[in-house]
Amino acid sequence: MEEATAYLRDGVLSHLEKLEAHARTLALKQEETQQQQEKLARLRARVQELRLQRDELQTKVNLQQVGLIRQERGTGSNVEPIQAVEARGKALLKWEVENVKSMLQAFHLTGISGKLTKQGVCFCISTAYERTYLDSYYLDLLIQQPVQIRHHSVPIFIPLEEIAKKYLQTDIKRFLAMLSDHLNAYAGRKYQADQLQEHFSAFLEGTLQRNLLQNVLLFNYDVETESKTFPFRAKLVYGDVTRCLPTEAIITCKAGDVSASLLEKTAAHSNLFCHTALHKAFDSFKRAAERLEQTA
Amino acid sequence: MAASGRRLRGDPESGFTMDETVAEYIRRTVLKIPRREIMEMLTIWDFLSKTQLQTINVHHTKERISQEVVTLCEENCAGIKQAAILDMIYNHTYPNKKVWTVYQMTRVAGEETDSLNLADFKYKFKRSLQTALKNVTINFREYEDNALWIRIAWGTQYTKPNQYKATYIVYHLQTPYVFISSLRSNLPLLCQALVHASNYHDIHEMELRSRCLDSLKDIVFKRYSQTFQTYHPRPLQERNVAPEKVDPRIIQENKREKERIQRVNQEVFGNGLQPKIEFAQYKLETMFKGEPEMDILTEKEPFRCVVKFSSPHLLEALKSLAPAGMADAPLSPLLTCIPQKARNYFKIKERKDILSASCLGS
Numbered sequence: 001m002e003e004a005t006a007y008l009r010d011g012v013l014s015h016l017e018k019l020e021a022h023a024r025t026l027a028l029k030q031e032e033t034q035q036q037q038e039k040l041a042r043l044r045a046r047v048q049e050l051r052l053q054r055d056e057l058q059t060k061v062n063l064q065q066v067g068l069i070r071q072e073r074g075t076g077s078n079v080e081p082i083q084a085v086e087a088r089g090k091a092l093l094k095w096e097v098e099n100v101k102s103m104l105q106a107f108h109l110t111g112i113s114g115k116l117t118k119q120g121v122c123f124c125i126s127t128a129y130e131r132t133y134l135d136s137y138y139l140d141l142l143i144q145q146p147v148q149i150r151h152h153s154v155p156i157f158i159p160l161e162e163i164a165k166k167y168l169q170t171d172i173k174r175f176l177a178m179l180s181d182h183l184n185a186y187a188g189r190k191y192q193a194d195q196l197q198e199h200f201s202a203f204l205e206g207t208l209q210r211n212l213l214q215n216v217l218l219f220n221y222d223v224e225t226e227s228k229t230f231p232f233r234a235k236l237v238y239g240d241v242t243r244c245l246p247t248e249a250i251i252t253c254k255a256g257d258v259s260a261s262l263l264e265k266t267a268a269h270s271n272l273f274c275h276t277a278l279h280k281a282f283d284s285f286k287r288a289a290e291r292l293e294q295t296a
Numbered sequence: 297m298a299a300s301g302r303r304l305r306g307d308p309e310s311g312f313t314m315d316e317t318v319a320e321y322i323r324r325t326v327l328k329i330p331r332r333e334i335m336e337m338l339t340i341w342d343f344l345s346k347t348q349l350q351t352i353n354v355h356h357t358k359e360r361i362s363q364e365v366v367t368l369c370e371e372n373c374a375g376i377k378q379a380a381i382l383d384m385i386y387n388h389t390y391p392n393k394k395v396w397t398v399y400q401m402t403r404v405a406g407e408e409t410d411s412l413n414l415a416d417f418k419y420k421f422k423r424s425l426q427t428a429l430k431n432v433t434i435n436f437r438e439y440e441d442n443a444l445w446i447r448i449a450w451g452t453q454y455t456k457p458n459q460y461k462a463t464y465i466v467y468h469l470q471t472p473y474v475f476i477s478s479l480r481s482n483l484p485l486l487c488q489a490l491v492h493a494s495n496y497h498d499i500h501e502m503e504l505r506s507r508c509l510d511s512l513k514d515i516v517f518k519r520y521s522q523t524f525q526t527y528h529p530r531p532l533q534e535r536n537v538a539p540e541k542v543d544p545r546i547i548q549e550n551k552r553e554k555e556r557i558q559r560v561n562q563e564v565f566g567n568g569l570q571p572k573i574e575f576a577q578y579k580l581e582t583m584f585k586g587e588p589e590m591d592i593l594t595e596k597e598p599f600r601c602v603v604k605f606s607s608p609h610l611l612e613a614l615k616s617l618a619p620a621g622m623a624d625a626p627l628s629p630l631l632t633c634i635p636q637k638a639r640n641y642f643k644i645k646e647r648k649d650i651l652s653a654s655c656l657g658s
Contacts, residue, residue: 104527115525122525138524151636153524156517157470212442212470 111184112176119143120150125180127187129244130277134187139179147172157212158182181242188244189214195279203282205231215241217278220254224289225265230255232266236273249273314370321459322369322379325386326362333389334361340385343378344368380435380459384447387464388439391509394464394477398504398512398638399487401472401496412469412495414444421446421493428485433457442468450482465490466509472496473516475509503641511571515635521568522636557618557625564632570611576640578603578630583646598646611635 107113114123120143126136140150146169154160160179167175196219197208205220215238222229231254239247251266251273272281329337331354338349348368352361369378387394422434431451438444446465449457463486466475474490487499506512514520548554584599607613611634618625626632634640 108527113527115527117525124524124526138522138526140524151522153518153522156473207440210442212468 112180123176125176125183127180127184129184129188129191132191134191137183154179154183155186155212158186178242185242185244186214189238192244192278193217196282199279200282200286203285213241214238217246223265223269223285224292226261230262232269234269234273236278244277246274314366314374315376317456317459318374318376318379319366319370321376322374322382323362323366324460325379325383326365327358329386331358331361337382337385337389338365341378341382343372343374343382345372348372376433376459377435380433380447380449380462381437383459383462384435384437384445384464387447388437388445392507395505395507396466396475396477396509396512397479398502398516399474399476399490399499400502400516401474401491401494401499403472404497414438414469417444417469417493421489424489424492425485428488429453429482431455431457433459433462442470444469448486467494468513468517471517473513474499475512503639505575505640506571506573508572508574511573514571515638520571520635521566523563523566554619560625561615561618564626565611565615570609570615571635572612573610573634573640574606574608576605576610576631576634577642579641579643581643581645605631610640 104113108124108126111126111128112123113126114121117140120141123139123141124136125139127134137152137154139152139154142148142150149160149164149168152160158179159182163175163178163182167178193208193210193214196204203221205222207219209218210216217236218234220231220233223232224230233252233254235248235250236246237248237250238245249270251270253262253266255262269281272284276284326334334354335349335352338344338352344365348371351368352364354361356364418436425432425434425448429451431453433447433449435447436444437447444467446467447462448465449459449462451457461478461480463479463482464477465486467473467490476486479486491497491499502516504512504515580601580603581598583597614627614631617623618627630642630644
């Protein structure tokens, strides 16, 4: 009220002026605060919006990782995630490689397989005898006229040159078949002799003598009969080098005088060796001896 | 050789007097044997009995040991044959004291291969040599790996065989290869006897020589590891290589190049140990290729020179050249073809044209 009386002294109009100005500033302030509040409200709303969007995207990402999006969208979608395509491609390739590997393995197991080289082909002849795989031998051929053997790992005592002279230029299949026969027979004979030395050395007297081609074997072995032990000498000649059984088995008894029953035995053994593999023959001797022991 | 210690040779009981030369030869052979091997070799010799061997004291001086052996041999009436066998045993145990040359026998095209009997071979060989030359000592010894060792001491029409310069021959019956060492003369005679006895037609010397007999056999019998292109590489024996302790801070800049060199080396040399040879000799008869301005050789004559590589183990050394960084991989085929071509003496002539190889044998 003191203000009012002060203003009345100055004049009513000036008082009104001052009131007007005051009202104006107040109104301005009010507007300002209103604007700020509106702005605040807007920003808040924006924040809410963004939050919602973020949540949406998050769920989208989660769902995509699980793969549910495709189900949601149904089968009509053609857009697949790149990772799945790559994974499928890799699996396919892996399967193809495994397939090829097993085919090559199958070829290798048949005994004759080959690989193309820059100038020809390299054949691999694998030998085997009665369910055991033995060594492999290689032949590197140059395909030109005439066909040449560049180098090979065939042992020196196999008549490679002879077989090549006969069949290499005219009939490669037959050449490979013949060579395979020779090598397999050699490997088989060697295997039998090795088995004899390894597993039946108890029966042998002295050393087993054999030549390089394993087609002449000489050995002494003991035969127990009529409760006595007789020394026998065996000479096995494998006349046909493409076979694993001897063509001739000469068995002699080294004892002084030989009875008729012993002669029979030598004949029987001779027959046995000509028809049974060497290690199997000795296996039968071993079993016979064991049976005798059991009955005695 | 000390002349002391010689006494009157002769066994008073049986009246046998051993030949002086035989006694001396046995004595010198025993002297060659290293002390620790003496008892074993005498046992293999199987000429002196066990009780006799027990009387020898290996800790005496070798001079004394050799005298003792000679005395014992006298008791057993040793002759030149037994002395020769002892010499053969010594050389079979130490074959690398000699240089071996490989000879190859060939058949005429169309001839059938007969299966040869060892007894036949020995008989024919001995007869062939002895009809040509009376004064010759021939001894045979068979070994388990089917090797037949032949020792020949040569004499002439008027002189007795010289036992100290004997020739040694190693022959595997079902192969066309013969390994000969210490042959100074009488080559045609020996070749004739070999060919006749083994039912071949001809024999020629291969350009392959080394001190290691087993390696020569490996090369010609193709027993060394060769690499072939195959889908199924032979299973490698696990080599006990300790994993390199590689510091992760060290980066190999040339890792790719190193791997390439290893790969190429393996393709050429294979995985196994190389056969052991000591020399490779290349006789060059090629034109000198120099700057045209230098004009050293104005006449177009081949520049003859001989290049000889030598090493205690030449092929292993060549194999290690590229990985050691001393040569580019792949090595020249002239060096790497040695086991495959079964030769280590080459004659290189001028290239006939750009495409053909320049390596021609003689």
